[in-house]
Amino acid sequence: MNKEHALLKAFCKPRTNRKIECPINRILSSICLCYVLLFAVFTGGCEKNGDKDERKVVVGLEANPQVLDPRIAQDAYSLRILPLVFEGLFRIDENSGPGPKLVKSFERKDDTTFVFRIKEGRKFADGTLLTADDVVYTLKSQADPELHSRREIIMEKISELKKTGKYEVSMKLKEPYAPLFSELTMGIVPKKEASKKGRKFSRAAFGTGPFQVESFEPGREVVLVRNPHYAGEEVWFEKIVFRVIPDGGTRVMALERGEVHLLQNSVLPDDLPLLKKSDDIKVSVEPGSNCNYLGFNLEDPILQNRDVRRAIAYAIDREKIADMLLKDTVTLARSILPPHHWAYNKDVPVYDYDPQKAKELLDKAGHIDPDGDGPDHRFKLVYKTSQNKARRWMAEAIAAQLEKVGIKTDVRSYEFGAFFADISEGNFQLYSLSWVGLTDPDIYYVIFHSDNFPPGGMNRNRYNNEELDTLLEEGRASLNRERRKEIYMKVQEIVCRDLPTYNLWYTNNVIARHKNLIGFKTYPGGDYRSLVSTKME
Numbered sequence: 407m408n409k410e411h412a413l414l415k416a417f418c419k420p421r422t423n424r425k426i427e428c429p430i431n432r433i434l435s436s437i438c439l440c441y442v443l444l445f446a447v448f449t450g451g452c453e454k455n456g457d458k459d460e461r462k463v464v465v466g467l468e469a470n471p472q473v474l475d476p477r478i479a480q481d482a483y484s485l486r487i488l489p490l491v492f493e494g495l496f497r498i499d500e501n502s503g504p505g506p507k508l509v510k511s512f513e514r515k516d517d518t519t520f521v522f523r524i525k526e527g528r529k530f531a532d533g534t535l536l537t538a539d540d541v542v543y544t545l546k547s548q549a550d551p552e553l554h555s556r557r558e559i560i561m562e563k564i565s566e567l568k569k570t571g572k573y574e575v576s577m578k579l580k581e582p583y584a585p586l587f588s589e590l591t592m593g594i595v596p597k598k599e600a601s602k603k604g605r606k607f608s609r610a611a612f613g614t615g616p617f618q619v620e621s622f623e624p625g626r627e628v629v630l631v632r633n634p635h636y637a638g639e640e641v642w643f644e645k646i647v648f649r650v651i652p653d654g655g656t657r658v659m660a661l662e663r664g665e666v667h668l669l670q671n672s673v674l675p676d677d678l679p680l681l682k683k684s685d686d687i688k689v690s691v692e693p694g695s696n697c698n699y700l701g702f703n704l705e706d707p708i709l710q711n712r713d714v715r716r717a718i719a720y721a722i723d724r725e726k727i728a729d730m731l732l733k734d735t736v737t738l739a740r741s742i743l744p745p746h747h748w749a750y751n752k753d754v755p756v757y758d759y760d761p762q763k764a765k766e767l768l769d770k771a772g773h774i775d776p777d778g779d780g781p782d783h784r785f786k787l788v789y790k791t792s793q794n795k796a797r798r799w800m801a802e803a804i805a806a807q808l809e810k811v812g813i814k815t816d817v818r819s820y821e822f823g824a825f826f827a828d829i830s831e832g833n834f835q836l837y838s839l840s841w842v843g844l845t846d847p848d849i850y851y852v853i854f855h856s857d858n859f860p861p862g863g864m865n866r867n868r869y870n871n872e873e874l875d876t877l878l879e880e881g882r883a884s885l886n887r888e889r890r891k892e893i894y895m896k897v898q899e900i901v902c903r904d905l906p907t908y909n910l911w912y913t914n915n916v917i918a919r920h921k922n923l924i925g926f927k928t929y930p931g932g933d934y935r936s937l938v939s940t941k942m943e
Contacts, residue, residue, distance in 0.1 A: 461942070462645040462647065465667070465668045465669075465934065466660060466669045467648050467649065467651065470625050470650050476492045476592050478553060478556055486934055487630075490935060491612065492594065492613030493594065494593050495522060495594070498843070509523065518579040519576075519577070520576070522541070523574050528614050531612035531635060537573060538572060543597035548560060560586075564579055581883055584883070585848035593615070594614065615633060616638060620645075624823075628648040638938070643941070655674070658674070668926065670934070671932050691914050691916050692914065693744075693914060693930070694928075695930035696843075697840060697841045698838060698912070700907060701836065702718075702836060703834055712905065715906075718764070720760045721759075721764040724910055734914065735796075735913065736911035739912050741909060743894075751898040755902045761811050787808075787814070789804070789816065789818070790819075791818070791825065801817045801819070805817050825837075830861070838910070843933065851882055856872075867907060871904060877893050924943050926940045927939070
């Protein structure tokens with residue numbers, strides 16, 4: 407049995423010892439349960455589903471959200487929580503397109519001039535009214551270098567932004583900008599909060615969304631409580647607790663014990679069959695749009711060679727890893743954009759598993775295997791990932807496959823915050839992450855244009871291609887969707903040919919919930935916005 411097969415087999419083997427309990431512990435637990443039940447009987451218990459103190463849902467998270475400010479959040483865990491706290495002028499609908507949210511109406515006077523009229527009566531969680539001042543402040547604050555906003559690009563496109571009425575904002579762009587409405591889905595923060603006690607910025611401000619942040623303990627939990635001034639649909643839950651539980655087995659046991667009510671995209675594949683047999687747990691798997699990818703540092707002496715990156719792609723048997731390790735939790739990807747997206751290109755170059763082709767490309771790149779199938783290697787790479795168990799398994803499986811073509815790969819896993827900081831700072835050779843919440847194909851400009859190298863941008867792989875830059879600039883300036891589609895079809899071809907990143911698979915939305923949690927609905931990007939319309943029976 408080769409090393410790769412042994413790894414996959416070991417990773418996929420069910421953990422049979424997880425359910426074994428000490429008999430004494432079981433007896434003690436039963437005694438404690440009896441006392442709890444007797445206490446409930448003699449005290450009258452709580453009114454079923456009616457006591458507001460009991461209107462709480464607990465969600466298990468794999469890792470810690472980094473920051474709950476919509477202007478600067480970049481990690482998936484933060485981005486999935488933010489829609490519960492903040493509202494933007496526009497929202498992303500179920501088809502990944504922008505639709506009005508805080509905007510009551512808008513007028514496009516020409517290709518670069520807009521007037522936005524804001525809904526009146528909307529309030530932040532402290533009771534203050536949302537006005538045009540807050541919208542102007544939120545957008546302008548992104549241009550301040552001290553904020554380090556990930557969305558400062560929006561202000562680079564605006565030549566004039568001003569309040570033209572208490573609830574009206576006028577915007578003049580320097581040039582046509584197709585992703586404008588998608589950019590305006592970012593949550594609005596209050597101007598008032600930024601000036602309190604001399605603060606220039608508030609990094610965890612409250613918004614006009616259905617909930618507000620009550621507490622945020624990094625590494626432990628985020629607690630949201632209902633915004634009493636929320637003007638949207640009726641909200642059943644009074645409190646949402648996002649509890650950080652890094653270990654997958656512990657998360658599942660917390661769900662089984664009722665300590666956690668919902669796990670979204672945080673169940674290990676080998677736990678799914680067991681959960682599906684439970685009478686108290688409901689499991690569903692639906693297509694998702696978050697793209698998991700392998701990233702290359704293009705400034706690295708080895709990885710800057712395109713033939714090496716292609717060889718790595720040919721050496722990875724994605725289908726085998728998906729079938730044996732990840733099972734029904736992923737769907738193989740060709741593009742960053744999901745298949746249902748209007749700009750998706752299904753005809754991009756595909757790197758089907760071909761280890762012989764990988765060896766030929768490595769030879770061509772000058773990395774000759776010193777001893778054929780012997781123990782020596784062509785070169786060594788460091789592959790960084792988070793401490794998420796499924797991602798570590800995936801990295802180890804990929805490392806085993808790369809070793810078969812002569813590439814020694816040292817897998818190193820880190821706490822998510824430290825890992826993400828390394829990637830943002832360019833301190834890596836290989837890494838894997840996911841793109842989440844993709845809507846407009848302008849994402850290619852954000853992550854691949856040569857103007858967007860860190861620390862100011864998100865081109866973490868340091869990719870530089872003049873042809874692509876030109877296309878991306880045209881794509882965001884064109885307001886004709888058919889022309890944009892032509893542009894981004896070409897963009898996807900170039901990116902898949904050059905491989906600054908290698909698209910692995912889309913993460914399916916895997917939901918495991920307590921049977922009494924009713925109404926939770928998945929969105930392609932995996933955010934938690936539907937908790938607004940969810941309740942506990």
